[in-house]
Amino acid sequence: MPVLGNIGILYQCKQGGRQAEVQPVEKAALVWERDTIVWVGEEEKLPADYADLEFIDAGGGMVIPGLVDCHTHLAFGGWREDEYELRALGRPYIEIAKSGGGILSSMRATREATEDELYDLALERINGMRKLGITTVECKSGYGLSFKDEVKQLNVYRRLDRNQPLDVVSTFLGAHTIPPEYKDNRAGYISVLIKECIPFIADEQLATFCDIFVEETAFTIDEAWTILSTAQDYGLMLKLHADQLSDGGGASLAADIGAVSADHLEYCSDEGIAKMRDAGVTAVSIPLASYYLRQPSLPARKMIEAGLPVAVSTDFNPGSAPSYHLPFAMHLACVLQTMSPAEVLKGATAYAARALKLDHLTGSLESGKKADIAVMDAKSVNFWLYHFRPNACAMSFKDGIRIV
Ligand SMILES: [Zn+2]
Structure with a gap:
């Protein structure tokens, strides 16, 4: 059960709301158990129960759904x-x-x-x-x-x-x-x-x-x-x-x-x-x-x-x-x-x-969804897609397992 912390900004990208609504959380942390996300929020509000878990450092980067x-x-x-x-x-x-x-x-x-x-x-x-x-x-x-x-x-x-x-x-x-x-x-x-x-x-x-x-x-x-x-x-x-x-x-x-x-x-x-x-x-x-x-x-x-x-x-x-x-x-x-x-x-x-009828499982970072996560070397989504580079992906996880 790991904690991904030291996140500069995290975008939750929940289904509801307008297309531009991606629910940014600054200085965020994210916790998952096996393949499922159990907690997302500001790192300073991380519940004490999660304090001793394995800590993965996102290096201040941007975290988005895989x-x-x-x-x-x-x-x-x-x-x-x-x-x-x-x-x-x-x-x-x-x-x-x-x-x-x-x-x-x-x-x-x-x-x-x-x-x-x-x-x-x-x-x-x-x-x-x-x-x-x-x-x-x-x-x-x-x-x-x-x-x-x-x-x-x-x-x-x-x-x-x-x-x-x-x-x-x-x-x-x-x-x-x-x-x-x-x-x-x-x-x-x-x-x-x-x-x-x-x-x-x-x-x-x-x-x-x-x-x-x-x-x-x-x-x-x-x-x-x-x-x-x-x-x-x-x-x-x-x-x-x-x-x-x-x-x-x-x-x-x-x-x-x-x-x-x-x-x-x-x-x-x-x-x-x-x-x-x-x-x-x-x-x-x-x-x-x-x-x-x-x-x-x-x-x-x-x-x-x-x-x-x-x-x-x-x-x-x-x-x-x-x-x-x-x-x-x-x-x-x-x-x-x-x-x-x-x-x-x-x-x-x-x-x-x-579009794949998988929205109940993946595509957003919220409790209950799969731990499909990408960490990008960027300070915001605007910066990421504006200063286009061959590959900004620093780390990624599929079903909670690190694959990059
Ligand atoms: Zn085609």
């Missing part, structure tokens, strides 16, 4: 740095995709890789994330696009969850795009998803969520309804990649079908914002994709003013967001999405946990 990356495509084969060069020189993505690049290039490399090869790649990446202060990661399939290869990706996530300290939340994204062998038979692929993949994945408990790419170039609203309602019938919770390239009604669908989150939302309508808020859907922003693709961000200010929680994630993937650096994404969320550092902090902790 970061939650609620949207990644962690396990994939191959990188696409050649496309990065083409895009830097102005070649549109659609042309790159038509000449065999894009998602389908990652699909080929992921199909070619063995499960062990994908596991080794994903493990190296998640170890990198751990060092940044991240303690929970959502991971999507979606580069296999066949029964066998989707299951292979999800098996990688199951092994990762068991074999390293971070919590891994798995999402089945078989409906990422239509694979080439079903180019002229969309219904055939959807049948594979709803008759083969979803029942097996649910039965084997290989995923917590089912996700889908709703876009003119991917799946229609009607197709999404069919796939998501099947997943729901099998007990999977729902997420959507929605309204990234146009207002395709994805936000409304997320609200109508009872999704936990809708992600991207660059072109989300005012009606979509209101419906999501009323239905309790979390909006997940992807600042790295806006940055790498030089595209507009989601209307974060409108969302926050409407009372819709905005989470911040990396969308780590080999195409539009080839970085797993969540603090960098958080820095970009301030600059590109015009969010305050405090709003962004709540977006990558409390609200990211909400």
